[in-house]
Amino acid sequence: MIAVFETRSPIMDNSIAMNESDFPRNTGISSDALGERKISGTVGEIQVQDPRMTCRNVDVFYGNKHAIIDVSLDIGKNEVIAMIGPSGCGKSTFLRCLNRMNDTIEGCRVSGQIQLEDQDIYDPRLDVVPLRVQVGMVFQKPNPFPKSIYENVAYGPRIHGLAGNKTDLDEIVETSLRKAGLWEEVKDRLDQPGTGLSGGQQQRLCIARTIAVSPEVILMDEPCSALDPIATAKVEELIDELREHYTIAIVTHSMQQAARVSQRTAYFHLGNLVEVGETTQIFTNPRHRLTEDYITGRFG
């Protein structure tokens, strides 16, 4: 039984049964009355039992460009949700909505509702500082500050006053680095610049920096795309361990990675959330034609 949240488009329900000739109509810019809503509506269960974040009818515009079209999605506690889709489909944009990093982009407008627990994060009265502490972010390219390894990790705790004294701070730095699996490699050179580490170490340093402020949710935008397979394996292992304490949303171009680390997978296409479901189901038995084309490599 397919559970569908909010049926908006008539083509959605029969999308599983679509034949090959329907495909172009589904992706192309439409000329009929449905307009841009053509592939809106999502196949699969967008809700979860125990959501940490809930997004409803989220639209994002860059100036006139409609980058995210009516996306609704829950992100559950202690789950890793992978977001996949062809380049330019809006994965990063959607991810950046979740901690309001889009605020820093001129001309970017977000509408709809996004809640963290019960707090509307786009509430004008909300302060983004605590929000971004609760929802941390790791970027595609490792971006350690040009400071020492210690200072990189201590940055967040310092600006939020999380450590009362030097011993507390030392402890936060050590536990964060341990959680990020980097402690053994760097404990003897904490005072050396973070930019002097290898790419994989830098990325784990960025993860350590993010967990140093004890977030609830960690957003990762293609965290392994600049890393070699061994460093990637380490980061993936780390993501799996972090799941115990954190909710993780990860954008990735690697299906294998999505399959390895995530429990749920969401497939985006041209700004629409096309399908979401259990990772195993998405990869073994996709319901939507577009999803199937993408994961079988016929697309993008």
Place this chain on the structure above:
Amino acid sequence: MQPSLLIIVLLALVAMAYHLGRHRSIATVGGIRSVPRLHSLPCYYGAYTAIWCGIPAFLVLGLWLAFEPNIITILVVADLPEELRQLAPERLNLVVNDIKNLAGGNIVTGVASPGVQAAADHFISLENTSAAALSLVVLALGILGMGAAWSRISPGLRARNAVERTVKVLLIVSSTIAVFTTLGIVLSVLFEAIRFFKIIPITDFLFGLDWSPQMSIRADQVGSSGAFGAVPLFAGTLLISLIAMLVAVPIGLMSAIYLSEYANRHFRALAKPLLEILAGIPTVVYGFFAALTVAPFFRGIGESMGLTVSSESALAAGVVMGIMIIPFVSSLSDDVINAVPQSMRDGSYALGATKSETVRRVIIPAALPGIVGGVLLAVSRAIGETMIVVMAAGLSAKLTANPLEAVTTVTVQIVTLLVGDQEFDSPKTLAAFALGLMLFIVTLILNIVALHVVRKYREQYE
């Protein structure tokens, strides 16, 4: 042919050479379709021919024009009547001048003697011969060079490499000229300064607290024998530069931060050029602004508070100078702040840092080398600035740390030392060179220190 006309003809010849070379290269392979068979693109063959046509000809032209007057003069003097040649060098100079003036059709002192008249005619005829010969030689060289290059063109000729080599040589020559000019200036200043230090001991100059460079020109004149202690001048320079930096660095840096981090695109597009206009205002305008507006203003305020402010004060000059160098600081800092990668900002914001925390803890440290560079450039600008100080801070060499008094600076004294009639070997005039040398050394040290600061910082952060 006149030199200017000759140059135009030569340029036309070079253009022609380019076309001929290009055409021939295409012709040798039999048409535009077979160009790939050429070693280089046709335009390189054109450039190759043009270089051979132009460079030797222009070199000869330049050398000829540089040495022609001297050679002609020597020839004319050698032909002068015996009694004129026996004259003392200074008198002979006068006569030569007369000859030149006569030849040029200018007014001559007194009535020209027949000997001088004859020499002038000789001079004119020599000049004409020289001009004709020059045209002949230069054009012949150009055509010869062109012909030689043209006939060498074949599909296998490595024209591109030859042109690249020529370009490289040209670049080397240009940079050498720049280096040697600097070296020449430094050396000439150094030698004049050494002459000065032979008269006034260097210790008196460096450590003397008294500056009054008036020297008696004639031996029987009463009055000052001159005191050349440079300390008050350097103190004055330091004081004014310090005030200027106190104004310029905070304002410049903060406006740069505002413009690059906070302001929206429209405001930035408006404000940046406006700020840069400040750098375009001539310093004289700043000078009278300082002298006529700012100085009286400070004086008024000072008096209302019961302070004595002299009508020309270090404060007025320093503040106005600070305003003048704001754009240096802000423009350069703005550039380096913009050069800090966006990923640094994203990383900081994503950790919940506010804008000002991000600026303070990430952006400024990452941009510091550039900011230090900008500030030091501004300092050397302040130290070298003259006009504002002449007009607003006065000329009296007083040793004081009180910004409300009149002070003077090194550059201002250099100007006053060299204004008016001077002997060029009196200590008063030579002192200017000594001051210039000191100024140069101070700026040099400043630059070295800056480099050091930047490098040290780099080690720490990258």
